[in-house]
Amino acid sequence: MSALLHVEGVGKRFGxxxxxxxxxxxxxxxxxxxxxxxxxxxxxTLVNCIxxxxxxxxxxxxxxxxxxxxxxxxxxxxxxxxxxxxLPRPFGSLSLVENVRIPVLYTVNARKAGPDHxxxxxxxxxxxxxxxxxxxxxxxxxxxLPRDLTQIEMRKLELARAMAAEPKLLIADExxxxxxxxxxDEIIALLIRLNGQGVTVIMIEHIMRAVMExxxxxxxxxxxxxIADGDPKDVVRNPEVVRAYLGE
Amino acid sequence: xxxxxxxxxxxxxxxxxxGAGRAIGNSYAFFLGYVVVQYIxxxxxxxxLGGYTGYVNFGVTAFFAIGAYSTVALYKLVPAxxxxxxxxxxxxxxxxxxxxxxxxxxxxxxVFFSIATLALAVVVQxxxxxxxxxxGARGAYVLRPKMAPLMGGEYVxxxxxxxxxxxxxxxxxxxxxxxxxxxxxxxxxxxxxAAAEAAGVPTLRLKLIATTLSGGFMGMAGAPxxxxxxxxxxxxxxxxxxxxxAIAMPLIGGTSSWLGPVVGAVLVGGLQEVLRVTISSAxxxxxxxxxxxxxxxxxxxxxxxxxxxxxx
Amino acid sequence: xxxILSGLLLGGFYAAVSIGVAISFGMLDIVNxxxxxxxxxxxxxxxxxxxxxxxxxxxxxxxxLPAFYLLGMAVYQVYYVAFERRDDQSLxxxxxxxxxxxxxxxxxxxxxxxxxRLVQAPYLGEKITLGPVELPFRLLxxxxxxxxxxxxxxxxxxxxxxxxxxQAVAQDQLALRLMAANPIRIxxxxxxxxxxxxxxxxxxxxxxxxxxxxxxxxxIGRIFAICVLGGLGSFSGMVIAAVTLGVVExxxxxxxxxxxxxxxxxxxxxxxxxxxxNGILGR
Numbered sequence: 001m002s003a004l005l006h007v008e009g010v011g012k013r014f015g016x017x018x019x020x021x022x023x024x025x026x027x028x029x030x031x032x033x034x035x036x037x038x039x040x041x042x043x044x045t046l047v048n049c050i051x052x053x054x055x056x057x058x059x060x061x062x063x064x065x066x067x068x069x070x071x072x073x074x075x076x077x078x079x080x081x082x083x084x085x086x087l088p089r090p091f092g093s094l095s096l097v098e099n100v101r102i103p104v105l106y107t108v109n110a111r112k113a114g115p116d117h118x119x120x121x122x123x124x125x126x127x128x129x130x131x132x133x134x135x136x137x138x139x140x141x142x143x144x145l146p147r148d149l150t151q152i153e154m155r156k157l158e159l160a161r162a163m164a165a166e167p168k169l170l171i172a173d174e175x176x177x178x179x180x181x182x183x184x185d186e187i188i189a190l191l192i193r194l195n196g197q198g199v200t201v202i203m204i205e206h207i208m209r210a211v212m213e214x215x216x217x218x219x220x221x222x223x224x225x226x227i228a229d230g231d232p233k234d235v236v237r238n239p240e241v242v243r244a245y246l247g248e
Numbered sequence: 249x250x251x252x253x254x255x256x257x258x259x260x261x262x263x264x265x266x267g268a269g270r271a272i273g274n275s276y277a278f279f280l281g282y283v284v285v286q287y288i289x290x291x292x293x294x295x296x297l298g299g300y301t302g303y304v305n306f307g308v309t310a311f312f313a314i315g316a317y318s319t320v321a322l323y324k325l326v327p328a329x330x331x332x333x334x335x336x337x338x339x340x341x342x343x344x345x346x347x348x349x350x351x352x353x354x355x356x357x358x359v360f361f362s363i364a365t366l367a368l369a370v371v372v373q374x375x376x377x378x379x380x381x382x383x384g385a386r387g388a389y390v391l392r393p394k395m396a397p398l399m400g401g402e403y404v405x406x407x408x409x410x411x412x413x414x415x416x417x418x419x420x421x422x423x424x425x426x427x428x429x430x431x432x433x434x435x436x437x438x439x440x441x442a443a444a445e446a447a448g449v450p451t452l453r454l455k456l457i458a459t460t461l462s463g464g465f466m467g468m469a470g471a472p473x474x475x476x477x478x479x480x481x482x483x484x485x486x487x488x489x490x491x492x493x494a495i496a497m498p499l500i501g502g503t504s505s506w507l508g509p510v511v512g513a514v515l516v517g518g519l520q521e522v523l524r525v526t527i528s529s530a531x532x533x534x535x536x537x538x539x540x541x542x543x544x545x546x547x548x549x550x551x552x553x554x555x556x557x558x559x560x
Numbered sequence: 561x562x563x564i565l566s567g568l569l570l571g572g573f574y575a576a577v578s579i580g581v582a583i584s585f586g587m588l589d590i591v592n593x594x595x596x597x598x599x600x601x602x603x604x605x606x607x608x609x610x611x612x613x614x615x616x617x618x619x620x621x622x623x624x625l626p627a628f629y630l631l632g633m634a635v636y637q638v639y640y641v642a643f644e645r646r647d648d649q650s651l652x653x654x655x656x657x658x659x660x661x662x663x664x665x666x667x668x669x670x671x672x673x674x675x676x677r678l679v680q681a682p683y684l685g686e687k688i689t690l691g692p693v694e695l696p697f698r699l700l701x702x703x704x705x706x707x708x709x710x711x712x713x714x715x716x717x718x719x720x721x722x723x724x725x726x727q728a729v730a731q732d733q734l735a736l737r738l739m740a741a742n743p744i745r746i747x748x749x750x751x752x753x754x755x756x757x758x759x760x761x762x763x764x765x766x767x768x769x770x771x772x773x774x775x776x777x778x779x780i781g782r783i784f785a786i787c788v789l790g791g792l793g794s795f796s797g798m799v800i801a802a803v804t805l806g807v808v809e810x811x812x813x814x815x816x817x818x819x820x821x822x823x824x825x826x827x828x829x830x831x832x833x834x835x836x837x838n839g840i841l842g843r
Contacts, residue, residue: 074446077446102433363781495655541659
């Protein structure tokens, strides 16, 4: 079965700095992939290249059989790729409900209605937004502005916004940073539940407990290169991986 | 309030204002009223791109003057053309220019768009100054008819009616945008364009819509000008005051709602007139700039924002 | 041939007026569209020095330098407190500078009127003739001043501690903070320098042509076209761009007439933004 997401030889430089060097990655439909690596290893850059926020200089990205090169980020989101931002980027002048409304209006309702896609009817949008906020535990602050949120709550908002786009592939970029033990469990359960509903998940995390619990497969990025990719239990024992995290 | 009652309320208000003008019986009321209403239109138009979408257009004079000068050109070609038609044509041309400028610069950072609009103003002024058909640097004369067509009374009253009509259209459009998906899209772009893209907002397309609408309405605001002033030359047509007022009034009144530019235009326009007759012409010109800087530093949410804040 | 040479000298002058923006926009990412207004302040300062005190315009500018430097620091302080700190830069920061530009222009009109002002200096009518080419002092002096100013700043930025700190803050504020230098103070100094260059820029402007308050607006397009074309963050790129624009404008004026000059810079800006937004030597 061909993979849902193909990343082939993707490279990205910023001036003289090589952020990504020829990354190859495949994610199968329905899979839960964990992506780990030290800070600055290029994980978020890779996400940006996949989702179109940045343009990769080399290589290509294929999603559901279609090459994404040249497509703007909003077009990729409409095709089923959604992501949360590692540093939260909320819409500051809109309430939380309105924040979540944007992807519903512009992604879900922008797709051509048909057997695969549904529209949320105008009267049901508000309820849908509140339901989404409820799933990440933000319903109490639904009508507040993002500036009234804690950092942790802003990450949850990021996740809610990504979920609101009803993606085929959801990339969760460090959504659990700073969460309490129970909150981490909640997000783990949420991601696994989403996966059970058919959403492919790429999880970028530093919290190893969550990574091991959620990932069916684990990839490791160090200094812009992928150094490991396989069964989580094998990958964490890989000497190169251990070295990257613990130093020489 | 749904859309239709709002529009009706605006129309009623427009009639009331016009009626009050007639009741005062002095042409001065109409001459002043025209200016204030013109600024409501200009400020609201600017605000669609500036306040709603977050892209600052400094080239207001370019679009405004395109409207004015297209009227001059049409007047020379087809003197019998009714003014409302000229307004539509002027608006269409200005809208196309907005679209073109946007297409060339909106894929880059917002500041480049703003800088390009500044340069655009100079270029359009250069082009028109070199275009002898509309009078070039010497200026052009437009004969203002004595009587208003259809409605009787002085012609300036007719100009006010047209401007009031334009005002109703622009305000209704602004409010409709505010409450629609389009308005949400604009707000998302303004708050964080990359996040908006990631959420599925087609940012380039929406920005082009905003630029075209904004430019078009600004052109329409300028179209009746030649009949109002009867003599138009580039120095007055491209007067920087139009740009400063168009920006200052929404910033002072409040950029997040259709009401802001109205409040700003009435207050600042009124204040300017008071200063003009009491102190000097130069002082009235300065006040918009000074107030704008003061509000931008001290009260960025504008007057409407201040009231909203108190109510929360 | 003479046209090209004039264009080169004009380009040198353009570098002098653009260097301030190369610092404020290119390095500090502050879109100071009011820079031409500060240049005009410099011109009028030179004019006062010249007509009231009989001083050479360049000398007047040098005397005015500290005042302009302090003015720049004050403006940055307001900008920082009101906008940069709140991270609300785009719409309101731009409007702030637009307002400053407008207030300055109107203020100058109120004080000096709309008549053209110029300066008198003994060397201004003269020219040097080197073989077939003529170099009017009117263009040569600004060119030389410009080279000195740009060169001096380039040396300052690369050799002195403060200069290198400014370059650092342009690239990575966090790293600078970790080095226990205060980036706000550094930026304030840099912006002060940027406005100080406007004093000299204004002096050479009024040497090259008579000034009146509204000509600042023509220069916004030119200055930003030059900085964008040259690449933000690169002085040498800016100089090359300035000279290029000077030559292109002069040739256009010779071939099509002088009234088309302001359109040239806009064309250059648009083409650059469309084709190579990073400019010739941009980061």
